[in-house]
Amino acid sequence: xxxxxxxxxxxxxxxxxxxxxxxxxxxxxxxxxxxxxxxxxxxxxxxxxxxxxxxxxxxxxxxxxxxxxxxxxxxxxxxxxxxxxxxxxxxxxxxxxxxxxxxxxxxxxxxxxxxxxxxxxxxxxxxxxxxxxxxxxxxxxxxxxxxxxxxxxxxxxxxxxxxxxxxxxxxxxxxxxxxxxxxxxxxxxxxxxxxxxxxxxxxxxxxxxxxxxxxxxxxxxxxxxxxxxxxxxxxxxxxxxxxxxxxxxxxxxxxxxxxxxxxxxxxxxxxxxxxxxxxxxxxxxxxxxxxxxxxxxxxxxxxxxxxxxxxxxxxxxxxxxxxxxxxxxxxxxxxxxxxxxxxxxxxxxxxxxxxxxxxxxxxxxxxxxxxxxxxxxxxxxxxxxxxxxxxxxxxxxxxxxxxxxxxxxxxxxxxxxxxxxxxxxxxxxxxxxxxxxxxxxxx
Amino acid sequence: xxxxxxxxxxxxxxxxxxxxxxxxxxxxxxxxxxxxxxxxxxxxxxxxxxxxxxxxxxxxxxxxxxxxxxxxxxxxxxxxxxxxxxxxxxxxxxxxxxxxxxxxxxxxxxxxxxxxxxxxxxxxxxxxxxxxxxxxxxxxxxxxxxxxxxxxxxxxxxxxxxxxxxxxxxxxxxxxxxxxxxxxxxxxxxxxxxxxxxxxxxxxxxxxxxxxxxxxxxxxxxxxxxxxxxxxxxxxxxxxxxxxxxxxxxxxxxxxxxxxxxxxxxxxxxxxxxxxxxxxxxxxxxxxxxxxxxxxxxxxxxxxxxxxxxxxxxxxxxxxxxxxxxxxxxxxxxxxxxxxxxxxxxxxxxxxxxxxxxxxxxxxxxxxxxxxxxxxxxxxxxxxxxxxxxxxxxxxxxxxxxxxxxxxxxxxxxxxxxxxxxxxxxxxxxxxxxxxxxxxxxx
Numbered sequence: 058x059x060x061x062x063x064x065x066x067x068x069x070x071x072x073x074x075x076x077x078x079x080x081x082x083x084x085x086x087x088x089x090x091x092x093x094x095x096x097x098x099x100x101x102x103x104x105x106x107x108x109x110x111x112x113x114x115x116x117x118x119x120x121x122x123x124x125x126x127x128x129x130x131x132x133x134x135x136x137x138x139x140x141x142x143x144x145x146x147x148x149x150x151x152x153x154x155x156x157x158x159x160x161x162x163x164x165x166x167x168x169x170x171x172x173x174x175x176x177x178x179x180x181x182x183x184x185x186x187x188x189x190x191x192x193x194x195x196x197x198x199x200x201x202x203x204x205x206x207x208x209x210x211x212x213x214x215x216x217x218x219x220x221x222x223x224x225x226x227x228x229x230x231x232x233x234x235x236x237x238x239x240x241x242x243x244x245x246x247x248x249x250x251x252x253x254x255x256x257x258x259x260x261x262x263x264x265x266x267x268x269x270x271x272x273x274x275x276x277x278x279x280x281x282x283x284x285x286x287x288x289x290x291x292x293x294x295x296x297x298x299x300x301x302x303x304x305x306x307x308x309x310x311x312x313x314x315x316x317x318x319x320x321x322x323x324x325x326x327x328x329x330x331x332x333x334x335x336x337x338x339x340x341x342x343x344x345x346x347x348x349x350x351x352x353x354x355x356x357x358x359x360x361x362x363x364x365x366x367x368x369x370x371x372x373x374x375x376x377x378x379x380x381x382x383x384x385x386x387x388x389x390x391x392x393x394x395x396x397x398x399x400x401x402x403x404x405x406x407x408x409x410x411x412x413x414x415x416x417x418x419x420x421x422x423x424x425x426x427x428x429x430x431x432x433x434x435x436x437x438x439x440x441x442x443x444x445x446x447x448x449x450x451x452x453x454x455x456x457x458x459x460x461x462x463x464x465x466x467x468x469x470x471x472x473x474x475x476x477x478x479x480x481x482x483x484x485x486x487x488x489x490x491x492x493x494x495x496x497x498x499x500x
Numbered sequence: 501x502x503x504x505x506x507x508x509x510x511x512x513x514x515x516x517x518x519x520x521x522x523x524x525x526x527x528x529x530x531x532x533x534x535x536x537x538x539x540x541x542x543x544x545x546x547x548x549x550x551x552x553x554x555x556x557x558x559x560x561x562x563x564x565x566x567x568x569x570x571x572x573x574x575x576x577x578x579x580x581x582x583x584x585x586x587x588x589x590x591x592x593x594x595x596x597x598x599x600x601x602x603x604x605x606x607x608x609x610x611x612x613x614x615x616x617x618x619x620x621x622x623x624x625x626x627x628x629x630x631x632x633x634x635x636x637x638x639x640x641x642x643x644x645x646x647x648x649x650x651x652x653x654x655x656x657x658x659x660x661x662x663x664x665x666x667x668x669x670x671x672x673x674x675x676x677x678x679x680x681x682x683x684x685x686x687x688x689x690x691x692x693x694x695x696x697x698x699x700x701x702x703x704x705x706x707x708x709x710x711x712x713x714x715x716x717x718x719x720x721x722x723x724x725x726x727x728x729x730x731x732x733x734x735x736x737x738x739x740x741x742x743x744x745x746x747x748x749x750x751x752x753x754x755x756x757x758x759x760x761x762x763x764x765x766x767x768x769x770x771x772x773x774x775x776x777x778x779x780x781x782x783x784x785x786x787x788x789x790x791x792x793x794x795x796x797x798x799x800x801x802x803x804x805x806x807x808x809x810x811x812x813x814x815x816x817x818x819x820x821x822x823x824x825x826x827x828x829x830x831x832x833x834x835x836x837x838x839x840x841x842x843x844x845x846x847x848x849x850x851x852x853x854x855x856x857x858x859x860x861x862x863x864x865x866x867x868x869x870x871x872x873x874x875x876x877x878x879x880x881x882x883x884x885x886x887x888x889x890x891x892x893x894x895x896x897x898x899x900x901x902x903x904x905x906x907x908x909x910x911x912x913x914x915x916x917x918x919x920x921x922x923x924x925x926x927x928x929x930x931x932x933x934x935x936x937x938x939x940x941x942x943x
Contacts, residue, residue, distance in 0.1 A: 441541075443543055
C-alpha cells in the first residue's frame with residue numbers, strides 16, 4: 058500500500074561516513090573478527106576507550122590536529138554550557154596514552170594491547186580519506202626501556218592479520234629514524250627534523266623537486282642535499298641496504314646503531330612466513346611525526362601503488378608524555394581498516410558474502426503447528442545451527458524465493474518424517490532434528 | 501627512571517563515558533560476542549550505521565530529544581562552516597529507519613537485522629544513565645504488514661541472549677497498546693495518549709498520586725480514573741490477565757483484539773525455555789512513545805527492582821516515517837548493554853576475566869635462539885593457541901612472575917626435549933610443539 062500523503066524525504070548517505078549493505082558488512086565483520094583473533098594469537102589484550110576525550114587531552118599532542126577535531130556541542134546548550142569541552146578522538150594513540158596513565162597500577166608491563174575502534178576527523182573526504190573510520194591498533198608499551206624484539210613482532214602481527222583476511226599483496230617498508238638522524242648529524246645538518254619532513258615526500262614529489270627544496274628553503278649545500286637524496290633512494294628486501302648506505306661515506310655512531318637495528322629486524326622478518334606481504338628496508342620513508350625514535354613502518358597495497366598508506370607505525374621513546382612522571386616507550390602499528398577495506402570493495406576485490414547468517418529455513422504450511430516448528434528450530438539452535446522458521450503459512454514458491462534471495466543453503470520440511478533439501482545440490486534427504494548439521498558445522 | 505621535569509597532568513575519566521580495565525573489557529567482549537551469536541542463531545543479520553546523522557534526520561522523530569543530542573562542530577571551523585549540520589545518533593532506531601529507506605532495494609523483507617553500536621546522549625550522568633553507551637537492537641521490518649509471530653520471537657531472542665551471557669534473573673513485562681487504547685475508548689476517554697503517559701508511571705508514583713493526576717490535570721471522572729488504575733494494576737505470568745481485564749466491564753473491539761494478541765504471545769513464551777527470565781503480562785506498562793502500536797516490552801533485573809529498565813521494545817506500525825512512501829511496520833527490542841553490564845560490574849556480579857588471552861608463555865634464557873622460539877610459537881599458533889615468547893632472556897623468577905600476573909596457564913621450556921608446566925596444577929610434562937594443545941582447545 059503506497060501512502061501518497063507521505064513526503065518522501067531524503068534518506069541519503071553523508072559524505073565521508075561509510076555504510077554498507079548487509080553482504081558487505083558481513084565481510085567487514087569477518088575481517089574484524091580475524092584481525093582480533095590474530096592479535097590475540099600473539100597474546101595482546103583488547104581495550105576500548107570512550108569515543109570522546111577532553112579537548113585539552115587531544116590538544117596535548119600539539120601540531121595542527123585541532124583543525125581536524127570534531128568538538129561536541131549539545132544542540133540546546135545554553136550559557137556556560139556552550140563551550141566545547143569534549144571532542145571525538147582522531148586516533149587511538151592519544152586515548153591509549155591517557156588510558157595507560159589512568160590505569161597504570163592495574164596493568165602488567167610490557168602492556169600488550171590492541172584496540173579496534175572508530176575514529177573521527179573533520180577533513181574534506183576524498184578517495185582513501187574518511188571522516189569516520191575504523192582503526193586497528195596493536196601496541197606494546199613498557200616502563201623505562203622496551204625490548205627490540207617488538208620492532209619485528211609488531212609488523213609481523215600486522216602482516217599475519219592482513220594475510221589472514223586476504224587483503225592481497227602488501228609492501229611493508231621499514232626504516233629507522235636513527236639512520237636518518239645519525240646520517241644528517243654526520244653531514245653536519247642542524248635542522249634534521251625539517252629535512253625529514255621534506256625527504257618523507259620522496260614518493261610524492263620528483264627527486265629534483267626534493268633536492269630543490271633541500272638546497273633552497275632548507276639552505277643545504279648541494280652535495281649534502283645530494284647525499285640525503287641518495288640515502289632516501291636506498292631500498293632492499295635483504296640486508297644490502299646497510300652496505301649501500303655505508304658507501305655514502307658518513308661516519309656516525311647513531312647512524313650505525315640504526316643500520317644494525319634495522320638489519321636485526323629484517324633478519325627476523327625474513328626468517329618468518331610473510332605470506333602475501335613483502336618486507337622492504339626503505340631508507341626513504343620517515344613518518345612525518347617527531348613522535349617516532351627508532352624503527353618506522355609504512356605499508357601500501359602493491360596492486361594500487363597510488364593509493365595512500367594502509368598501515369603505519371614505529372617505535373616511540375615515550376607514549377604517555379605529560380600524563381605521568383616516567384617514560385613509557387613502546388612500539389606499535391595501526392591498520393587503517395576502513396581505508397583498506399573500502400578500497401578493496403571499490404575495486405571489486407571484496408564482493409561481499411550472503412546477506413544472512415541463516416543455515417536453514419523451516420518451511421511452514423497450514424497443517425503445521427508453529428510451536429512444533431519452534432521446537433525443531435530450538436533443537437537445531439542448541440547445536441549452533443542458525444535457523445529461521447518461515448513467518449507464516451505460505452505457498453512453497455514464496456518460501457523458496459525467500460530462501461533464494463537470502464542464499465539460505467537448506468530448506469527443512471517438518472512432518473512425521475523430517476526432510477531437508479540442500480538448495481545448492483538440489484538433493485532432498487531425511488533428517489533428524491536431534492542430530493542434523495549443515496555442512497558449515499561439520500568437521 | 502623518574503623524569504621529574506615532566507608535569508603529571510591529569511589523566512582522568514570523563515563522567516558518563518564508561519571505560520574498563522582489560523579484565524572487565526574481556527568480559528564485555530564475551531557478552532557482545534554471545535549476544536551477536538544468539539541474534540544470528542535466529543537468522544538476524546548485522547548492520548552498522550555511521551555514528552553521525554544529519555541533524556534534520558535526527559530531529560525528524562520529533563519530541564524534545566534535541567536537548568540530548570550532541571552536535572558536531574569542527575574546532576577550527578570558520579564562517580559558514582560554523583553551523584551544526586551533523587550530530588551523534590541518540591538511538592539506533594532513527595539510523596535504521598534512514599538505512600532501510602536508503603538501501604530499500606538491496607534488502608530482503610521481512611528484513612531481520614541486529615545492530616550493536618554506541619549511542620550518545622548529552623544528559624546529566626547518574627546511576628544507569630550514561631552519555632556514551634552500547635545498545636544491542638534486534639528488529640524485524642516488513643512491508644505493509646508483519647507477522648504476529650515476531651511479537652513473541654523478538655522478546656524470546658532477547659531472553660536467550662540475556663540467559664546466554666548469564667545476566668541473571670530478569671523480568672520481561674509485556675502489554676499491548678491496543679488493550680490500553682481500546683479500554684480508554686470504551687470508557688469514552690478522548691485524550692488516550694495523555695492518559696498513557698500518566699499510567700506509564702505506575703511503578704514510579706503511588707497509585708493515589710496517579711489517580712489524582714488523572715482526575716485533576718486530565719479531568720477524568722473519578723470512576724473512569726479508578727478503572728484505568730485497576731487495569732494498570734493487572735499482572736500475571738499466565739493468561740489470567742485477560743479475564744481480570746474483562747471483569748472491569750469495558751466492551752470494545754480493539755481492547756479484545758489486544759487481549760487476544762497478548763494471550764497468543766504469552767502462550768508462545770510460556771511454551772519456550774526462558775531460562776532465568778520470567779515473562780509477565782503487565783497491563784501497567786505502556787512505553788511512553790507514541791511510536792508503538794501493539795505489543796510492548798520492558799525488562800528489569802529482578803534482583804535490583806529499583807534499577808532502570810535494561811531492555812525495551814515493541815511493535816510499531818511504521819518505522820521509516822517520512823523517508824519513504826509506504827508503511828514499513830516492525831517489531832523490535834533493544835538491550836541496554838552498558839546500563840546492564842555496568843550495574844552487574846558495580847554489584848560485583850561480574851568480576852572480570854584474566855587480563856590476557858595468552859594460553860602459553862615460552863620461557864627464554866641466554867642459551868635459547870630466539871628464531872627457534874619463534875618457530876615453536878608459530879607452530880602452536882597455527883593450531884589456534886595464543887602464545888607469547890618472553891621478550892628477553894631473563895631469570896626464571898621474573899618470567900614466572902610475569903605469567904602469574906597475567907594468569908597465563910602454561911609455561912613452555914624449549915630444549916632438545918620440550919616441557920610444559922601447567923602453572924595451575926604445578927605439573928611439568930614433555931610436549932611436542934607439533935601437537936600440544938592447552939585444555940581450552942581440547943575437545
